[in-house]
Amino acid sequence: MNRRHFLAGLTTIGLSSCARLSSHTKPLHLTLLSGAIPSRFLQEFQRREGVRLLPQLGNNYTEITNMIREGKTEAALCSVGDSWLPLLYNSLQPIDPQVIPNLQLIPPPWRAVGVIDNKHYGIPYRWGTTVIIYNSRQLQKWHIPPIQSWQDLWHPGLQRRISLPDNDREVIGLCLKRRGFSYNQMPLVDIEQLQADLHSLDGQTLTYTSNYYVQALVQEDTWVAVGWSNDVHTIVKRYPYLRVVHPQEGTALWFDCWAVLQPHPLIAKWINYSLQPHQSHLLTVFTDGIGITDTDRFLPPAYLAKCEPILPLSPSATTAYQKLWRQLRDKPRHHLM
Numbered sequence: 001m002n003r004r005h006f007l008a009g010l011t012t013i014g015l016s017s018c019a020r021l022s023s024h025t026k027p028l029h030l031t032l033l034s035g036a037i038p039s040r041f042l043q044e045f046q047r048r049e050g051v052r053l054l055p056q057l058g059n060n061y062t063e064i065t066n067m068i069r070e071g072k073t074e075a076a077l078c079s080v081g082d083s084w085l086p087l088l089y090n091s092l093q094p095i096d097p098q099v100i101p102n103l104q105l106i107p108p109p110w111r112a113v114g115v116i117d118n119k120h121y122g123i124p125y126r127w128g129t130t131v132i133i134y135n136s137r138q139l140q141k142w143h144i145p146p147i148q149s150w151q152d153l154w155h156p157g158l159q160r161r162i163s164l165p166d167n168d169r170e171v172i173g174l175c176l177k178r179r180g181f182s183y184n185q186m187p188l189v190d191i192e193q194l195q196a197d198l199h200s201l202d203g204q205t206l207t208y209t210s211n212y213y214v215q216a217l218v219q220e221d222t223w224v225a226v227g228w229s230n231d232v233h234t235i236v237k238r239y240p241y242l243r244v245v246h247p248q249e250g251t252a253l254w255f256d257c258w259a260v261l262q263p264h265p266l267i268a269k270w271i272n273y274s275l276q277p278h279q280s281h282l283l284t285v286f287t288d289g290i291g292i293t294d295t296d297r298f299l300p301p302a303y304l305a306k307c308e309p310i311l312p313l314s315p316s317a318t319t320a321y322q323k324l325w326r327q328l329r330d331k332p333r334h335h336l337m
Helices: 039-049 061-069 081-089 103-107 135-142 150-154 168-178 190-204 213-218 267-275 277-286 315-329
Strands: 028-035 053-060 077-081 123-135 161-164 205-208 224-228 243-245 252-260
Touching: 039 081, 039 267, 039 277, 053 061, 053 267, 061 077, 061 081, 077 081, 077 267, 103 252, 103 267, 123 135, 123 150, 123 277, 150 168, 150 190, 150 277, 161 213, 161 277, 168 190, 168 224, 168 252, 168 315, 190 205, 190 315, 213 224, 224 252, 267 277
Parallel strands: 028 053, 028 077, 161 205, 161 224
Antiparallel strands: 077 252, 123 224, 123 243, 123 252
16 A cells, blocks of 8 residues: 655644653654554644653655564654565564553454454554445447456456556455355365356456556456555545446455554553544544544445455464465566556
8 A cells, every 4th residue: 555645744744742741751752654653633632741752754664664673763662554564474563452442433343353372463543444446438348247246356347457556465355255155264265166256356456466457447457446445535526537436245454553663651652542532533534544443334234244354363373374375376477557
């Protein structure tokens, strides 16, 4: 997920108020995803706690992950996508849920997000969905019905007109969801059918990309893409012929999480602050994601009940998923630059 919006006003946060901060308060270093936290969110916490915030921005989670792995951040706390947490496992410290009472404000099915080996390595604060985006102009021209479900990706008129994420859990997961199973299915069921579904979907697919699918749609190299709600938040306003669909079978949910790199006395206060409904709603209003306590105002509860986080798998299940993915991907493929 590439979210490249700059935090407007961040570099001028509270310059006048900084003079009033206690000289004994240790600054809180944060590594943030660019565009994920509005400046007023930071300003209010600084005012309340009398602490200087020193944010470092990453344009995407690949960049943030590299900062952490290469020791290029002084942050005590960082923003990490839920799917990236296992990759940073050895760099993170578990968070005691007892000091995060506002964890109870997160919808119960989502409280398992960020849990690895029964410990909280991430606390979700923002969310969104996996969606289908399609070019209504081209589908109408070629008499292809509007897309409503995962099943519609197999329409014969879409051969080599689709882009899929370069992500094993998303692609295998949508095939499972199409058949009424979970994205987190363990163990995998009916392997032969799943292999057949993946093979036939591969025949529909022009490219696997997690970064350039919007460009491919706009240039009409593809007519359909599977991507993420935050990436298409503004693009559909510029290109009204692009339509966004939540597949009727349900979809995957993505989460931005707080993760701890080193101790700081204000970490628990910051996480609790970010989970307060008012602050959470600021994320909805001023960013391309949805605050963690804003739920059924965006998707009907009945539909949201069919959606699910992509959770870490057991080692044996991970091996099974990766084997299927290698079989699918170890073949020549067109790449978008």
